Amino acid sequence: MKLLHINASPRGEKSNTERVAAAFLASLKEHHAHAQVDTVDLYNDDLPAIAGDNIEAKYTLMVGRPISRDHAESWAQIERAIEHFLSADAYLLATPMWNFSIPYALKYYIDCIIQPGYVFRYNEIGQAVPLVHGKKMIVVSSRGGDYSPGSPMNAFDFQEPYLRAIFGFIGVTDVEFITAQPMDITPEIREQALGVAIDRARMLASRPDWASVTADRLRVNPLGLKPQPLVDEPEGAL
Template sequence: MAKVLCIIASPRDESWSSRLADGFLTTYRQLHPQDSIEMLDLFSADIPPFTAPQAAAKYAVLGGQEPRDRAQAAWVEVIRTIEHFKSFDKYVLASPMWNFSIPYRLKQYLDVIVQPGLTFKFVPEQGYVGLVTGRPLLLLLARGGTYGAGNPCETMDFQESYLRAIAGFIGITDIHAVRVENTLMETPEQVEERLQAAIREAGRLAEKFA
């Protein structure tokens, strides 16, 4: 039995990315009834802040030291969040594009879990090495425009490019992506057709998402 973490990064009930996740999970549950799926709604989750004490702890760890005092207490919550994240075998991340990038709650979550000694390390002979390995990630993305290769807006995509980069940094290299595009440029009926096509594409990935 595998444990799947499905991260929802939109606050909107009618979110295209969340609906895409619902469609994927419907098929996934049919194909993998033995697996357990936990939903993490980032807009209602208790994500630790990353302020001065947490930053002090991070730099202490980077310097080969143990966090102390307020930094140590703050670091406990960071470790708890990371241990929860690392307890899963597979990841599904549903996110809209906000201002060409990702919602701030998703960025906060990533800023908490990407930490030295916990999700990555530095090896002098190799450089940075990710510690979250051997696990697949499925990105279910919605964006108001089109950002594919050769598109004039291609360089404005800091959503998928960033998510792939940060996942790779912590060791996740088996990454798939399904996108619903042009959600702000077409009629609701046209976007609905795009969504259903994306759900079918995601459904085809569900069988081999392992």
């Protein structure tokens, strides 16, 4: 089993979110020694631009037209990021809550990998069809306040609903959240919340099902598959 650790915190070892993620990874290694872990550090790894040639290629794909050869080299960077994402069987997404939602680096990464023809497609009546199957995701999140269900701040939690929606859109529906909150009240309350989150992270990583890969894993879009053949785009085309 290959796990992709997506780190969306810029604080490194000082990150509360990464403390919980580290506990998950340590427990995973202890209970599932065969598991492979790869990491995407969204604040230190280079991500391809979602602009220029790549934005033109994206909209070309969205209307069902072939990618121009002029855009092929640039678009290949997007494809490599998608292939890296798809190569994993499971995901550990570690992200703090920023302004009720997610950090800009994580949104940038999502905008990079969620592409038509690779992780979803549209059917003949225009409905979106997910192309990613048999994957699991753990989301580790830390919040300054308490946004738990029933709390006064719950209505401001746009992080969990968005992440469930965007990854569910491509077929990743087996998603569990480990949430450390509130973190900005007092040091005592912060450490207590971290302790609860770390205990849950260790428990989830120790489960036997984290060692398995479902048969649906084989239905994922083949790596490196281009949704349209390359052509020379005529002058003045979209």
